[in-house]
Amino acid sequence: MKIENLRLTFSGDKTLLFKDLSLSIEKGEKVLLLGPSGCGKSTLLNVMAGLIPHSYEVPMKVSSITYPSSYGYVFQDPDAQFCMPYVDEEIAFVLENLNVPREHMEGRIQELLEVVGLQMIDPHTKISRLSGGMKQRLAIAAVLALDPDTLFLDEPTALVDEVGTKDIWETIKRSCHDKTVVIIEHKLDHVIELVDRIILFNRDGEILADGPTEEVLKSYKEIIKEDGVWYPGAWDEYLDSTPYLHRDASDERALELHGFKGFIGKEAKIRVNNASINKGEWISIVGRNGAGKSTLLHALMQLIKTSGKYELFGKQATKQKALDHCTFVFQNPEFQFVANTVYEEVAFSLRQKKLSVDMVDGRVNEVLKRFRLDHLEHKHPYQLSMGQKRRLSVAASTIQRPEFILLDEPTFGQDAANTFQLLNMMKELQDEGSTIFMVTHDGNIARFFSNRIWTIEEGVLVKDEVVQFPSVLKGVMQ
Numbered sequence: 139m140k141i142e143n144l145r146l147t148f149s150g151d152k153t154l155l156f157k158d159l160s161l162s163i164e165k166g167e168k169v170l171l172l173g174p175s176g177c178g179k180s181t182l183l184n185v186m187a188g189l190i191p192h193s194y195e196v197p198m199k200v201s202s203i204t205y206p207s208s209y210g211y212v213f214q215d216p217d218a219q220f221c222m223p224y225v226d227e228e229i230a231f232v233l234e235n236l237n238v239p240r241e242h243m244e245g246r247i248q249e250l251l252e253v254v255g256l257q258m259i260d261p262h263t264k265i266s267r268l269s270g271g272m273k274q275r276l277a278i279a280a281v282l283a284l285d286p287d288t289l290f291l292d293e294p295t296a297l298v299d300e301v302g303t304k305d306i307w308e309t310i311k312r313s314c315h316d317k318t319v320v321i322i323e324h325k326l327d328h329v330i331e332l333v334d335r336i337i338l339f340n341r342d343g344e345i346l347a348d349g350p351t352e353e354v355l356k357s358y359k360e361i362i363k364e365d366g367v368w369y370p371g372a373w374d375e376y377l378d379s380t381p382y383l384h385r386d387a388s389d390e391r392a393l394e395l396h397g398f399k400g401f402i403g404k405e406a407k408i409r410v411n412n413a414s415i416n417k418g419e420w421i422s423i424v425g426r427n428g429a430g431k432s433t434l435l436h437a438l439m440q441l442i443k444t445s446g447k448y449e450l451f452g453k454q455a456t457k458q459k460a461l462d463h464c465t466f467v468f469q470n471p472e473f474q475f476v477a478n479t480v481y482e483e484v485a486f487s488l489r490q491k492k493l494s495v496d497m498v499d500g501r502v503n504e505v506l507k508r509f510r511l512d513h514l515e516h517k518h519p520y521q522l523s524m525g526q527k528r529r530l531s532v533a534a535s536t537i538q539r540p541e542f543i544l545l546d547e548p549t550f551g552q553d554a555a556n557t558f559q560l561l562n563m564m565k566e567l568q569d570e571g572s573t574i575f576m577v578t579h580d581g582n583i584a585r586f587f588s589n590r591i592w593t594i595e596e597g598v599l600v601k602d603e604v605v606q607f608p609s610v611l612k613g614v615m616q
Contacts, residue, residue, distance in 0.1 A: 146199075148197075149196075150521075170351070174367055175552055176523045183292055185203075206288035212277050212289070212292060216273040220276075225258065229279060250282060250283055254279045275302070278310075287318060291319065291320070294321075324553060324554075330355075334350065338362070366553045367555075377586060392541075397446035398446035420568055421575050425595055430597040435546055466535065471524075474535070475530075479516055488501060488502070510529065511530060525552050528552060532560060543564070549578065589605060
């Protein structure tokens with residue numbers, strides 16, 4: 139693969155994303171594209187694969203470009219690549235195009251699902267019923283079925299639990315030892331030992347460094363830190379420099395559940411026998427992919443049918459008015475966008491309060507700046523990178539500083555700077571009395587920000603663990 143003098147801009151932008159960018163990747167190399175959220179990594183991957191400009195009409199100019207002879211692409215959003223409605227049919231679609239005999243398909247499908255750790259009693263299951271992490275595993279299985287020469291992986295484990303993340307990278311390492319692999323990933327722990335080369339970008343999409351993995355991480359560590367990119371030890375340094383005092387929750391009850399169930403169709407997919415949360419607590423919800431974590435949030439927001447006792451601040455929450463205390467950040471941020479510009483998306487809920495133009499403008503500009511979205515205020519939300527979309531969804535949902543905040547994987551796809559900034563803002567809201575209810579696969583968030591950790595297994599709340607804080611977080615990693 140080779141690109142010479144790439145120039146590219148999106149419609150409506152006044153500046154180029156790439157300015158005469160050139161790079162080449164040799165056959166069999168394992169390369170990590172590293173840089174801050176929104177610097178153009180996913181766009182460049184689309185160019186390498188030929189999706190831009192052949193599938194997506196984006197104005198670009200290049201002196202010369204060569205493409206891989208065959209490739210498989212795992213998108214940042216797995217829903218973007220599925221062609222069929224059922225799990226087995228998605229992989230069968232690939233196998234049919236490879237002329238695999240029908241009698242061999244069932245065994246091959248089962249083999250591929252096992253390789254990526256997607257354990258299913260019945261593979262003929264609707265893809266729409268899968269969790270985000272399970273969808274990512276399926277997307278990887280379908281790509282491995284192609285047996286391509288080159289793999290393009292755009293954050294393939296962003297929604298996968300910690301154990302699954304390790305398993306998937308081990309699978310990729312075993313399956314792709316002789317393939318060319320180009321990776322975008324924020325979670326570096328399991329990627330560093332796989333890649334032999336890093337191409338480092340700055341916020342303007344310019345190449346700052348291109349070389350062996352250890353050399354780039356060592357020589358450019360300060361620049362990487364300054365640009366807010368993840369690097370080994372980033373969490374340790376953040377915690378060591380953050381003198382957060384643990385906040386005690388109030389005695390006022392925020393949520394109470396007894397015999398609570400959430401249904402998809404006629405089947406109960408989430409059960410909570412007895413649980414309660416006090417105002418001002420931070421609850422992290424953890425568990426394997428498909429355990430029912432997102433389903434629990436959907437049930438609490440009354441997006442699915444529920445039964446049992448469910449009270450919010452002393453009122454029966456099955457009545458819509460009780461949910462006025464709540465705001466919900468979806469796992470897929472596109473599900474909640476309602477406006478045509480970033481500015482209007484953040485301003486939407488404030489305008490419903492009929493505030494003055496100056497009050498709305500001042501508050502929106504403040505929030506956009508804090509979430510590093512101020513330079514994107516006139517863009518359509520769908521034009522943003524996945525990390526930027528995620529920050530926009532959180533910004534729009536929390537601008538009114540709600541009492542009860544439910545968040546489904548809010549930090550996926552974020553670089554270090556934006557992750558820590560988002561957590562700082564959640565901590566501020568908690569200090570003001572907001573109750574935080576967050577699904578996360580990040581063990582650091584669960585251990586160092588939560589008052590309690592809820593563990594979901596096979597659709598049941600099985601553990602409610604109180605986190606034992608030191609008086610300050612500083613030094614807790616030692």
